[in-house]
Amino acid sequence: MWRGVAAITLLGLPAVPVPSAQASAAPGVITVREHVRHQEIDGFGISQAFRRNELLRALPEAQQREILDLWFDRDKGAGFSILRLGIGSSPAGSPYDHMVSIQPEDPGGPGAPPRYVWDGDDNSQVWVAKAAKEYGVRRFFADAWSAPGYMKDNGDDKNGGALKPEWRTAYARYLAQYTRFYAQEGIRITDLGFTNEPDFTATYASMRFTPAEAAEFAKVLGPVAKGVNLVCCDSFGWKEAKAYSAAVEADPEARRWVRTHTGHTYASPVDGPLPTTRRTWMSEWNPNGGTWDERWDDGGGYDGMAIASAVHDALTLGDVSGYVYWLGASRGATRALLQIDETTRTYHVSKRLWALAAYSRFIRPGAVRLDASAADPSLKVSAFRNKDGSRVVEILNTGTTPVTWQGVRGRATAYVTDEAHDLAESEVTGRTVTLAPRSLTTVVVRG
DSSP, X not given: OOTTOXXXXXXXXXXXXXXXXXXXXXXXXXXXXXXXXXXXXXXXXEEOTTTTHHHHHTSOHXXXXXXXXXXHOTTTSOOOOEEEEEEOXXXXXXXXXXXBOSSOSOOSSTTSOOOOOOXXXXXXXXXXXXXXXXXXXXXXXXXXXXXXXXXXXXXSSBSOOBBOGGGHHHHHHHHHHHHHHHHHTTOOOOEEESOSSTTOOOSSBOOBOOHHHHHHHHXXXXXXXXXXXXXXXXXXXXXXXXXXXXXXXXXXXXHHHEEEXXXXXXXXXXXXXXXXXXXXXXXXXXXXXXXXXXXXXXXSSSSHHHHHHHHHHHHHTSOOSEEEEEOSEXXXXXXXXXXXXXXXXXXXXXXXXXXHHHHHXXXXXXXXXXXXXXXXXXXXXXXXXXXXXXXXXXXXEOSSXXXXXXXXXXXXXXXXESSSOSSEEEXXXXXEEEEOTTEEEEEEEEO
């Protein structure tokens, strides 16, 4: 793969081209091959669907601002650049976890004039979207868990069920209207999804599509929602998502409209790219667990180290361009990034936030992933070049001993995230970085 390709080793030091058979033996702890380029990055983000924003709005204003800073500020927090919104399907007055529909009642059949309603708030999602926009967020991904129940064969927005064929055009117009309502509020929906986990029946809002049905509906929605990137299909596992991507790619008209292929990683982790040349996103995941855990490295499977490793694998194994975490904040025994206590009106921050922030704050939209490798198998390494020319190397030291990386070139700054540090600036002394055990080190080189 690298035969005849000039390499950049130790972050900026030119190296003699290495034949592919000797590439694994290239000198240096870390090697970044500047001219071997992979996917372009769209960004990193969170979802606050299912009315989680109402938890945030119940807090005092000062704490609201602190949480928004943690999500979107590039100096104080993660600098997320994608916000995923939930398109509601339930009637008003539904249980807390359900999102309210813009057309809760059957207008009189699929051919009847629509009777849309809009309150300008959308379960506080508009409020958070406007705040995100003020921080510079430009990527707003709206996704529907289900069509309204009257459009489905089970008559319910919950418990799976399928979209009735005669309602396809009306459902497409319903989704397009949602984007127009947001445009009225000054928010441009850039990415639009019509299904969430179409291969999983949930007791909450859910709707089934086979891969072939999803591809067929993409051909209906695409012409109706022109000007918006069409997203499909948010399968509940990465391996399972491959069947949906394959179905879209096999249909020339569906392939024309679907610009971003998405998958979740609940049923199966990222193990390789989806079968498409389009952009791909890991669009929803948080790990299983039954307690609130703020730790960086406790082996529980949902600590900061686990999240950092999952992001690394998605970027390097799956070639994903976007990574969207579930959720930004929630309550109780959540694996969200933050926990909000409704009783005490306080919040708590987990190390999961800082694991994501190490990537999202420094790897900006438009960056390109560069080929990178490490001589030490305990190091998980990825590298990126931003549009402004800065380079970012992410090193997750999974071992129990420190590793010294010598020969760093340029104006480099290192940021350490571990049990005791949250993106703490670390010295690059004598062009050397010490990679602490069980830590994530982000090295940023400018110039």
